[in-house]
Amino acid sequence: MAALQTIREKAGISVGIIIGLALIAFVMGDIFTSGSSIKNSKLNVVGEIDGEEISIITFQNAVSEAENAYKASTGGYITEEQMAQLRENVWDQMIYTSLLQTQAEELGLNVSDDELFDLIYGNNISPVIYNAFGTQNPEEIRQIVQYVISNPNAGISWEGIQDEVASNRVFEKYSALVNNMFYTTNAETNSTLDAQANKFDVSYIVKRYSTISDSTINISESAIKNYYNTHPVEQDETREIVYVTFNVTPTADDRQAILNSLNEIVAGFASTTTPENVISMNSDTKELPTYVSKSSIKNTELAEHLFSKNGAEVFGPYEEEGYYKITRAFDKKKMPAELRARHILIGGATIEEAQAAADDLAAQIKSGKISFADAAAQHSMDQASSVNGGDLGWVAYGTLIPEVSEALFNAKVGAIGTVESGYGIHIYEVLEQKDIQDMVKVATVTKEIRPSSATEMAATNVARDFANGITTAEELIAKAQEQGLVRRSAILGKNDPVVSTMTSSRELVQSAFLTEEANSVISNREKSTVFSFGNKERVVAALTKINPEGIIPLQDRAGEIRMILANKEKANIISKELSAIKANSQSLASIQSQTGLDIQDAQDVTFNSMQLPGAGIEPAVIGAIASMEVGQISEPIAGNNGVYVVMINNKATEEITDEMKGAEEYRAAYMLNMKLNQQLLPALAKMANVKDYRYKFY
DSSP: OHHHHHHHHHHHHHHHHOOHHHHHHHHHSSTTTOOOHHHHOGGGEEEEETTEEEEHHHHHHHHHHHHHHHHHHHOSOOOHHHHHHHHHHHHHHHHHHHHHHHHHHHHTOOOOHHHHHHHHHSSSOOHHHHHHHSOOOHHHHHHHHHHHHHOGGGSOOHHHHHHHHHHHHHHHHHHHHHHTTOOOOHHHHHHHHHHHHEEEEEEEEEEEGGGSOGGGOOOOHHHHHHHHHHSOOEEOOEEEEEEEEEEOOOOHHHHHHHHHHHHHHHHHHHHOSOHHHHHHHHOSSOOOOEEEEGGGOSOHHHHHHHTSTTTTSOEEEEEETTEEEEEEEEEEEEEEEEEEEEEEEEOOSSHHHHHHHHHHHHHHHHHTSSOHHHHHHHHOSOHHHHTTTTEEEEEETTSSOHHHHHHHHTSOTTOEEEEEETTEEEEEEEEEEEEEEEEEEEEEEEEEOOOOHHHHHHHHHHHHHHHTTOOSHHHHHHHHHHTTOOEEEEEEETTOSSBTTBTTOHHHHHHHHHOOSSSEEOOOTTSOSOEEETTTEEEEEEEEEEEOSEEOOHHHHHHHHHHHHHHHHHHHHHHHHHHHHHHTOSSHHHHHHHHOOOOEEEEEEOTTOSOBTTTBOOHHHHHHHTTOOTTOBOOOEEOSSEEEEEEEEEEEEOOOOHHHHHHHHHHHHHHHHHHHHHHHHHHHHHHTTOEEOGGGTO
16 A cells, blocks of 8 residues: 555646646547547536547536545545646646657657656656656566556556656657757847946936826727737736625524534544544544644634643634534643654555564664664655655654654654654654754644524525616616715736635526627526625626637727827827936936936846836836947937936946856756646647537536
8 A cells, every 4th residue: 555655645636737748648548539428528628638528528528537536646625626636637648649650750759668668767757757656666666567557446557647748748858959050049048147247336317107188199990900900919818707795694593603613522522532533523624733832823812721721721712714513622732843854765565564674673773783874765655755864854743744743743852763644654864853842732623603504595695686677788888876886996817716705606697608699698507697605695696798719809909009009199299208317418317407306326237137126117218228338428318108208327237157167058958848737738739729618518
């Protein structure tokens, strides 16, 4: 079991949510060749990649397999938010797998059997193996592989992991080819360094566009249309909605009922010697008893009670963070607030084998036959700490696996022992302790303060009364205004997980995209116009606008374009005014006296500066500054917010060192690589004309 637990520990969310590219490819199988009638039905198409349709069954099979892999790797429950992210990752990987396969075939990229063996067992262990198994030790990998193969119900596909190793290697080769197409030249590096080395102290005045009334500027419709045609802007499909929220708030009776249910537990909680059982059966949160210091308890009255002679008596019920709680202490002893320790994680085909191996190795360490650090480097399955001799650094109580934390904080400095956890057998040694103090073992039972079903139904009825008779967005807005209700608006993307900050509101996003006509009230799957989001909110919403994918229509950009063109006209007017004043002035102070504008100062401005201090983002002004000399007063410069006149007070030039050049070369390469990684998949997806219809199903 230790092998599987090691997989679970080391996989984490990144591997658990998606066991990489090839596991999905393995699940998809003949995704693009299936000829089933249900796949070819437009009603069951979840998307298209490079002209090939993907059925909802194929996609859901991949999602289910990834979900099972996640649960197997973590042994835990998957939340709604994690499930949404999982589906997003599966979709991205489907796009990637399809497009990468095509690109790899065209370029002749592949992985030979010998290369695959080396990536799994040889001198070039794949990062996929480390992420999945938590080790790069070939012998340990063989043990884990043997376990996975002999336990087909463990939820881990060895064939899938091998495919993932191969796919990851193909991706590395493809990325290397693409990466080599992009680089920063020496001239670009030197130009960047020169721009950073020259620093300017400046003074400037600015006359803002807002000083001229928009009503005095005439922008023709033909000018707006011409700008629109020469400056097209694309958009993803979005939907705009307006909605009214009805909060579901617990009543006084609801609160009293919750208090009553908690009071019924007090007597049993006061007498129990197994608080974890009481928590498991009665508490809305399942936090197990743990040792805490007095200073870590925010509730001062509670802290005083727990650390007094009456600490074992039940404290509460009391209200905290949306819960009613009862708390008591079960033990009190002196413990270090922090300690430094090291450990060696030992696995085996069975826990008995792991324990025997751990006992033998611990005996060798105690006898001096091998040092703890060497033993960790050679035998620990925790690669993160083994490279440091097993050193875990300074840790606080409760930050480690519960069993390990309990063992370490109850051990003496220098003690070497073993403890079993869900991940195997740990050999541990406590190196140092600090801040020894009184700690109490605290257990808490909680009850969420939430509305009763009757209160929820009452809120639902209020929302239904509001929704009754409303069929359009105008009617919703008018009725909300008439009743003095707050109405909100939102712009939604088809795969947005929630609306604004409302939890569990994905259904409203989906329903908005399934509503065919704007100015319509939105209905849910049950054809109700009242949406219920948990026990906190009821929502009535209407679709106000459909923004299709593609070039943004002229009517949606007309206002923005009118402002851009108006500012250009204002810039011309202000520039002529300032030019005339500058022609008769010898200093910035003279210009200031004639215009009444304030002189502002900015220090250490470089060509690479993102902002002009006191003015905002003004690239045109910063660009002009970089080409000026000390004492020079600029001609008027049209910026984003107004027209500027700038004077250079001082210019300082730093010496460019070899270290600076090396750092800039590294930064440029890093930024190019990051940009490539961010844009490669979207660029390939655009080339393949990917269509996404997932919103119809999720």
